[in-house]
Amino acid sequence: MKENTCAACDCELDATRIAVKIGGRTVEVCCEECAVALREAEAATRAVQTADK
Numbered sequence: 001m002k003e004n005t006c007a008a009c010d011c012e013l014d015a016t017r018i019a020v021k022i023g024g025r026t027v028e029v030c031c032e033e034c035a036v037a038l039r040e041a042e043a044a045t046r047a048v049q050t051a052d053k
């Protein structure tokens with residue numbers, strides 16, 4: 001994956017990029033919608049892992 005693409009939708013990042021902390025590392029997304037989607041995906045993943053224990 002290229003570093004210059006959105007972590008959620010894979011479109012190219014421009015000046016409006018947003019940094020989002022996911023699981024201790026920072027990724028960049030193209031817009032607030034993608035930031036929210038990533039946070040929700042991470043929260044869902046964490047919930048599954050917690051339920052798995």
Ligand SMILES: [Zn+2]
Binds near residue numbers: 029030
């Ligand atoms: Zn995006």
